Amino acid sequence: MNFWFKNYIHFTTEEAMAILPLRNASSVRRYMYNPKVITPEEHLAWISTLANRKEVCYWGIYVDKQLIGSIDLTRIDTQKKFAEWGFFIDEHHLGLGAVIEFLGMEHFIKDLHFKTILGGVHEDNKKVYHLHKAKFGYVEAPAYDSESYGKKFYGLTLSDTRWEQQRLKVKNLLDKLYPIDNVKWD
Template structure:
């Protein structure tokens, strides 16, 4: 079973390990090594929860990744989200879909958002496909947006709207429950 656990002080250095790992860093915008001081400051801001929220993704009680909602704009009822799976053994097992469902439920339920946005590097085709499967629509493509390893990389800009989620949530919830993922 997949659950989201609020980030707490005890998770500070676990997230540092993950963000510094070869499993996560290639999918981040900035792949440079993160200093302990930089991470410490970032995590302190995360715990203040001012316009952002962070969770540890747990699979059968074991921490396997993290998810974040940030840039929460209360007036315009929108935010941005991202996640990563730090444990490669979780990939291809429906964990990402369960996380997507749980975050969407939080975003459109508890937060009352109208729109949830995300950005995905173009080489991460599995995550782009997963977002679209859930009903995210592509709002744009930022061409040559990041320079990595001597090549320019595009970034997909996607969004989910509250009415689209209202139409899909029951079906996805039933599918994930039948697989024992949520």
């Protein structure tokens, strides 16, 4: 499988619009900090701000050239080597979440050298809570708990040292499921 993470700042208008229905799907937005439906105008206006923002970065996820979702870094602090991340995958491609999370942690921690990665997990999002904690070795970090639109978000963090201990175990599990032929981030 070929994985291409295409930076939103390189999107054509058509590519930018293709991501919107995935973000607006009720199964996705219910777990976001902002659960409201985003209009096309709001979406395009927001994307046009990204080129000038250093504290956030968003990538569309293409698997074998097909758009399947999105992954992002926010709250990027290059001094502290800290960032929050998030992702979503469209309903027809569920099952790829763990491999995307693996490729994300490899890129953020091994390539970009972040020391702490934060995941903010909606209180009802049992799947992702389990994925982060049981599979990837995140720990609860109550200092990063937050609230949005009346919902609690658990702060879970993964440190670079913890990822070093976990990564081969995760990779061995995933290697049996997904052949990772090519990975490109831009």
